[in-house]
Amino acid sequence: MNAVAPHVAETDRLRLAPGVMLRNDRRRDQWMLMGPERLLVLDEMALAVVRACVGPDAADVAAGIDRLTVEYDAPRTEVAADVLEMLTDLRNKGYVVT
Amino acid sequence: MSCALPAFAAASQTDPAPPFAVLMELTHRCPLRCPYCSNPVALDTASAELDTATWKRVLDEAADVGALQVHFSGGEPCVRKDLEDLVAHATEIGLYSNLITSAVLLDQPRLERLQRAGLQHVQISLQDAEAGGADRVGGFKGGHAKKLEVARAVVAQGLALTINAVLHRHNIDRVNDVIDLAMDLGAGRIEIANVQYYGWALANRAALMPSREQLLAMDAAVRARLPELAGRIVVDYVVPDYYARRPKSCMGGWARRFMNVTPRGRVLPCHAAETIPGLAFETVHDRSLSDIWRDGPAFTRYRGTDWMPDPCRSCDHKEEDWGGCRCQALALAGSADATDPVCELSPAHADVAMLRDRDAAALGTEWTYRGL
Ligand code: SF4
Ligand code: SF4
Numbered sequence: 001m002n003a004v005a006p007h008v009a010e011t012d013r014l015r016l017a018p019g020v021m022l023r024n025d026r027r028r029d030q031w032m033l034m035g036p037e038r039l040l041v042l043d044e045m046a047l048a049v050v051r052a053c054v055g056p057d058a059a060d061v062a063a064g065i066d067r068l069t070v071e072y073d074a075p076r077t078e079v080a081a082d083v084l085e086m087l088t089d090l091r092n093k094g095y096v097v098t
Numbered sequence: 099m100s101c102a103l104p105a106f107a108a109a110s111q112t113d114p115a116p117p118f119a120v121l122m123e124l125t126h127r128c129p130l131r132c133p134y135c136s137n138p139v140a141l142d143t144a145s146a147e148l149d150t151a152t153w154k155r156v157l158d159e160a161a162d163v164g165a166l167q168v169h170f171s172g173g174e175p176c177v178r179k180d181l182e183d184l185v186a187h188a189t190e191i192g193l194y195s196n197l198i199t200s201a202v203l204l205d206q207p208r209l210e211r212l213q214r215a216g217l218q219h220v221q222i223s224l225q226d227a228e229a230g231g232a233d234r235v236g237g238f239k240g241g242h243a244k245k246l247e248v249a250r251a252v253v254a255q256g257l258a259l260t261i262n263a264v265l266h267r268h269n270i271d272r273v274n275d276v277i278d279l280a281m282d283l284g285a286g287r288i289e290i291a292n293v294q295y296y297g298w299a300l301a302n303r304a305a306l307m308p309s310r311e312q313l314l315a316m317d318a319a320v321r322a323r324l325p326e327l328a329g330r331i332v333v334d335y336v337v338p339d340y341y342a343r344r345p346k347s348c349m350g351g352w353a354r355r356f357m358n359v360t361p362r363g364r365v366l367p368c369h370a371a372e373t374i375p376g377l378a379f380e381t382v383h384d385r386s387l388s389d390i391w392r393d394g395p396a397f398t399r400y401r402g403t404d405w406m407p408d409p410c411r412s413c414d415h416k417e418e419d420w421g422g423c424r425c426q427a428l429a430l431a432g433s434a435d436a437t438d439p440v441c442e443l444s445p446a447h448a449d450v451a452m453l454r455d456r457d458a459a460a461l462g463t464e465w466t467y468r469g470l
Contacts, residue, residue: 006329017286019219019258021194027116027164034194036219036258036287039118039166094286094332 008087008098010062010080014054017097022050033095040095048072049086054096061087113392114353114401116164119196120387121171121358121369122153124181128174130200131237132225133465134264134299134306137173138372141468142361150180152382154187156359159387161191165357171198173361176208182215189216196221198262201248202241209251219258221289222249227275231268237467246283253284260287265316265338266306267458273316277323281331288331290320292338296370296425298468305465307457313341340454344415345422345438352400352420357391365390367397370425374434400424400434407435409443 008014016022020035031047033040042050048071053064065083069076090096126141148156160168168188175181176199188195197212201222209220222245226232232242252259261280265273273290280288293299293306308316320335327333336346349356349368358366363382371377377396384390391397399405403416410421421427422438430439430453431446439446 017258018253018256019286021218025166032166034166036260037119037167037169037196037221088329092328092332097286 008061008084008091010060010065010084012061012098014058014061014087014091014096014098015056016054017094020095033090035095040090040093046086049083050090050096053083053087054090117357117391118165118350118355119167119169119357120156120160120163120165121169121356122156122184123171123173123358123360123369124153124175124178124184125361126173127177128172128200128468129177129202129238130174130225130241131467131469132235132264132298133302133467134266134293135468136294136297136299136369137468138297138370139301141173146362147178148361148363148382150183152363153180153184156363156382156387157184157188157193158191159382160357161193162386163357163388163391165193167194167196169196169198174200174203176201176203182208182211185212185217186215194218199223200236200241201245202238204248204251206251206255209248209255209257213255213257217257219260220252221260221262222252223262223264224276224279225264226269227272227279231272235268246279249283249285258287259283259285260289261285262289262291264291264293265308266293267308267312267461268306270308270312270316274319274323277320277327277331277333285331288333290333290335292336294339295429296373298466300429302465303453304457304460305463307340307454307460308338309458310341310455313338339423339426339440340450342440343442345419345426345440347419348423348426348438352424353391353397354401354420357387365394365396367400368425371396373425374428377434405435407437409441410437413443 020033023034024031031042033042048068052067053061058064065080068083069079125147126137127144157168175197185195195217196219197217198221224232224245225235229242233239249259263276277288295303324333353367358369359382360366364379365382366372366379377399379396380390380394406416406421410416422440424434426440427436427438428434430450437444439450441447
């Protein structure tokens with residue numbers, strides 16, 4: 001049986017995958033994750049999640065969720081569900097790694 | 099090239115949105131001789147290649163037209179001694195650099211120089227999961243072992259690694275081994291590609307075409323593994339054209355995402371576009387990439403949907419696959435203006451199955467190595 005890859009967990013520490021960088025493209029006025037032969041345009045929410053939860057000096061994902069919960073003044077369970085889903089998607093697409 | 103990129107908004111009604119990337123074929127020279135090489139059958143010679151200063155100007159123009167990435171490819175781009183110089187220039191002007199390579203000319207010191215110049219990503223082609231088959235297809239003894247060594251160095255240096263595996267009759271049964279190998283090497287991504295029949299590959303189709311049984315087994319094997327691979331390695335997998343019912347969106351649509359510059363400086367909407375008769379191509383000596391992108395005749399010829407015949411014209415998928423590949427329409431339906439015959443709605447679709455089955459049955463056909 002093949003196991004299905006687990007979701008990103010609150011205890012994970014995430015960083016950008018090799019070759020991936022956060023960039024602002026001034027001409028298009030867009031934030032994006034630029035990676036090997038690909039890019040992902042980030043909306044405001046995705047940018048906030050990446051900034052809070054991913055990076056060389058980011059603590060674990062839980063700390064990022066705490067920050068976003070305060071910043072957006074929303075129930076933590078809802079923020080956590082959205083953030084973990086988004087991060088799992090970013091990991092499966094190869095933009096972030098644990 | 100598979101591509102899930104967002105389309106960028108156009109600056110105005112008349113100007114097309116900028117390209118995502120410019121592919122620079124620095125050279126057609128290559129120590130390998132793959133019988134499915136996508137280079138044209140008439141290769142550019144070394145003396146015809148653009149010089150360093152011109153490539154730098156072309157890089158400047160790539161940034162000007164709004165491209166975000168450059169793909170240094172070939173042939174084998176590492177035969178160019180100025181590769182480091184060109185990568186450094188790309189970095190300086192804010193372009194993201196990818197290197198598409200066979201890796202046999204690379205070593206750790208050169209990789210380090212390229213990384214210092216700003217290189218981000220290395221894509222290495224593997225011809226098979228095992229050395230015997232790989233070296234036979236590439237026509238280069240010791241090539242496979244060298245590739246593995248360089249791939250490990252790429253990862254050890256913290257550069258992104260993609261493994262590109264091109265499948266055909268002689269290696270398709272080992273697709274699982276190729277995936278395992280890519281993971282063992284630490285690749286972030288694997289492209290499971292099937293031979294695309296242009297250029298040298300078209301001439302060698304009868305020596306390369308896999309059978310339906312091989313294809314189905316490979317497809318089932320890959321799909322069964324996708325769930326466990328999620329989050330561990332990115333898999334770019336496309337069903338091979340000749341066995342598909344709908345075409346791919348070739349290059350993300352004609353003149354929508356990519357520009358291609360050949361070793362001698364011809365500017366193409368896709369690397370195989372030169373096979374299409376009657377298209378006029380400009381060179382980097384004629385006009386800037388911005389001008390060519392905006393209204394170059396080869397670029398506007400099949401951009402968007404206005405050129406489409408039926409069944410595409412009245413089809414709901416026309417802005418998803420853009421009518422498929424023009425070069426394939428030419429090769430299989432006899433006209434680049436036709437719907438890609440890979441589409442089951444094309445009147446020529448039955449011919450594709452016939453050619454495919456005929457070539458798949460031509461076991462024992464020897465291939466011709468690409469030459470220069
Ligand atoms: S396909 Fe093979 S021969 Fe052609 S450029 Fe790539 S490595 Fe060289
Ligand atoms: S008819 Fe044309 S647009 Fe419709 S699916 Fe086929 S190739 Fe695509």
